[in-house]
Each structure stands twice: as structure tokens, then as C-alpha cells.
Amino acid sequence: MKLRTRLVISFCIILFLPIIMAGGLLYAVTAVLPTLDIAKTHNEYEYIRRLPGFQQLAADMFTAVVVILVITAIILIIWTYSGIISRVRQLNRAADNIREGNLDFTIDTKGGDEISELSESFEAMRRRLQRNAQEKLDAEQEQRALIANIAHDLKTPITAIKGYAEGILDGVADTPEKQERYIRTIFNKANELNTLINELTLYADIDTNRIPYNFCKLNVQDYFSDCVEALEMDLENQHIRLSYSNEVDADVMMIADPEQLSRVIHNIIGNSVKYMRAAEPSYITLRVRDVGDFVQIEIGDNGKGIAAKDLPHIFDRFYRADESRNSAAGGSGIGLSIVRKILEDHGGKIWATSREGAGTTMHFVLRKYQEAANEKSSDH
Numbered sequence: 001m002k003l004r005t006r007l008v009i010s011f012c013i014i015l016f017l018p019i020i021m022a023g024g025l026l027y028a029v030t031a032v033l034p035t036l037d038i039a040k041t042h043n044e045y046e047y048i049r050r051l052p053g054f055q056q057l058a059a060d061m062f063t064a065v066v067v068i069l070v071i072t073a074i075i076l077i078i079w080t081y082s083g084i085i086s087r088v089r090q091l092n093r094a095a096d097n098i099r100e101g102n103l104d105f106t107i108d109t110k111g112g113d114e115i116s117e118l119s120e121s122f123e124a125m126r127r128r129l130q131r132n133a134q135e136k137l138d139a140e141q142e143q144r145a146l147i148a149n150i151a152h153d154l155k156t157p158i159t160a161i162k163g164y165a166e167g168i169l170d171g172v173a174d175t176p177e178k179q180e181r182y183i184r185t186i187f188n189k190a191n192e193l194n195t196l197i198n199e200l201t202l203y204a205d206i207d208t209n210r211i212p213y214n215f216c217k218l219n220v221q222d223y224f225s226d227c228v229e230a231l232e233m234d235l236e237n238q239h240i241r242l243s244y245s246n247e248v249d250a251d252v253m254m255i256a257d258p259e260q261l262s263r264v265i266h267n268i269i270g271n272s273v274k275y276m277r278a279a280e281p282s283y284i285t286l287r288v289r290d291v292g293d294f295v296q297i298e299i300g301d302n303g304k305g306i307a308a309k310d311l312p313h314i315f316d317r318f319y320r321a322d323e324s325r326n327s328a329a330g331g332s333g334i335g336l337s338i339v340r341k342i343l344e345d346h347g348g349k350i351w352a353t354s355r356e357g358a359g360t361t362m363h364f365v366l367r368k369y370q371e372a373a374n375e376k377s378s379d380h
């Protein structure tokens, strides 16, 4: 029962009980007494009223009224108090637990009164705090995984640099050709380290929203044609064929940060190159489609593919499919998480389809710039 209803009932009883009793008393004096036929005139009534027996009766009745009122008040107070106090105590215990940092309990929210509403709010607060604590724990675990990953990824090139430098110092590289090969390897490994550190810095900046986006209105056809032109040569050198198709109209525009979008494309194509199957003639396809309010870009390859169990996780930070972690292909599993974050910041999304041993396709959408619609709405 609601606390307000409880108090209204108590108020009514406390108010009306004395009135009913006083009415009963009045009725006894005015209606019942004449029927007793013991007094005929006013003077006789007065006489009876002053009789010691009558006064005793009035005193007894007054006492009875007081006693009934006290008992009623006590019952009502116990009734109201018992409905509240146990749950207030429960909330008190809950507050103590929360203060001590113990969030593994539940608060009983039964009943439909105000205290239950308060208990529900408390329970929601406890659940929220528990979720936050869990998220914090997960973030800490992620940080630990990050440190382990960084340590792992830094170790490989550093070990190589140390080995080749030692080779030069110890005189193992005794010919100028050998020395040059050693120095070139050291240079390449140092470059790998540099890329990794840049990626980690970018990741930290993106994660904390410190990347200022420079959104521009871009022509879809022009942007991707330029992009393909820049990519083609690079891929050709690696004996990878790039096929490109653009199915959007020449005047379709999109809003994007060209630099960050290029980072997205390079990251995806970088993966396609990295996870190619060595024996096959390799190819990458880039297809740009018009899908209503969005432009959909599909980048496919005929590489190793991704196992179904790994596919839902490839956009998670530091996730690398087991095989690639063990393989020689370097990387820390950050690339696709950066890609996803950039696309989400553009109001788009990304997903992947893949078949192991056959290839992978990354699909992402970017919102079109609706110039025609904007102009129309300003015409009206």
C-alpha cells in the first residue's frame, strides 16, 4: 500500500473516530436518556445530570474514549512504521555496502509504494555502479593486454636490430655487401618500429577523441578515382591486380575527412595485401555503389580469409585471428579498430564478409551529401 494512502487512512481514523464517539455520547444523552423515562422536565434532566452515578458514567465513557483513541493511535503508528522501517533499514544497509565498495547484492523492490520506488532507484544506481566497475576492470585488462601486445610487437624488430648490429660489431658482416644488407635490415626494422609507434599514438588520439576531423564536401567519383590511381602503382609493384568499379552518378557528393578516409582505405587494403595467399595470383577489387542515402564501398580480396569464429571480433581492439598472430605477418590488431572508429565518427559503419581460403570483403557506408534535398527545402 502506498505511504500516502496509509497516512490518509490514519488521518481519517484519527479524525473521525473521536467524532463518531462524541456523536455516540451525544446520542446516548439526548436520545437514549429520555426513552428511559426517568425524567420529564428540564429541571429533572439537570438533576439527573448532576447525579453522582451519571457523572461516574460520563467519566467512564471519557476514559473508554481515551483508551480507544490511544490503542487506535498505537496500532496505526505500528502499522505505518512497520511498512516503512524494514525497507528503510534495507536501504541503509545498501548505502553502507555501496560506501564500502561492495556491489554484489540485490535490493528488494517489492511493493508499490514510495519506498519501493526509492528502492528501485537505489537498485538501478547499484546496477549502474556495478556496470561501471566492470567496465573499469575490462578497461584495465585491455590496458594490460595492450602493454603485453606492445611489448610483443616491439620485441621482434628490436631483437632483429640487436642481432644485426651485433653481427656488424663482431665482424660477421665481413663484406661490404653483407654490411649493407645488415644495415638495410636494421633500417627496415627501425621503420617497422616507427610505424608501430605511430599507429599506437594515432590509436590513443582517436580513442580519446583528440583527432580533429576536417570534414569536406567530396565528389565520390573523383575521390575514389584519385585514390585508385595512387594505389594502383603500389599494388602493381607487389604483383596484385586492382579492379575498380564506380556505380554512383558523377554528381554524387559525400561529406568526409579525405585524410582519414584515405587512412581507412589504406588500412583495409594493407590487410588484404598482408593476408594474401602466396601461391595464388592476387587481386583486390574496389567497388563503389549507390545505396539510397549512403554510398557503399566494398573492398574485396582473394586472400586467406577469416574463420567464422574470428569474424565478429576483427574490429575489436588488439584482436588478431590466431593464425595471423602466429604467422610472420606483423601487426598489433589495432588497424581495423581505428577504421571502425573513423567511420563511426563519419556517421557510417563497417562490416566484413569472408570465407576461409577464398577471400574477404570489407563493406562500409558513408552518408551522401544531399545537396538537391537541401536546395529543394530552402526553395519552399
Ligand SMILES: Nc1ncnc2c1ncn2[C@@H]1O[C@H](COP(=O)(O)OP(=O)(O)OP(=O)(O)O)[C@@H](O)[C@H]1O
Pocket: 199, 271, 272, 274, 275, 301, 303, 304, 305, 306, 314, 315, 319, 320, 321, 322, 324, 325, 330, 331, 332, 333, 334, 335, 336, 337, 360
Ligand atoms: N583482408 C583480410 N584477410 C584476412 N584476414 C584479415 C583481413 N583483414 C583483417 N584480417 C584479420 O583481422 C585481424 C584484425 O585486423 P587489424 O587490421 O585490426 O589488425 P592487424 O592487421 O593484425 O594489425 P595492424 O593493422 O594493427 O597492423 C587480423 O589480424 C587478421 O587476422
Ligand SMILES: [Mg+2]
Pocket: 267, 270, 271, 331, 334, 335, 336
Ligand atoms: Mg591491419
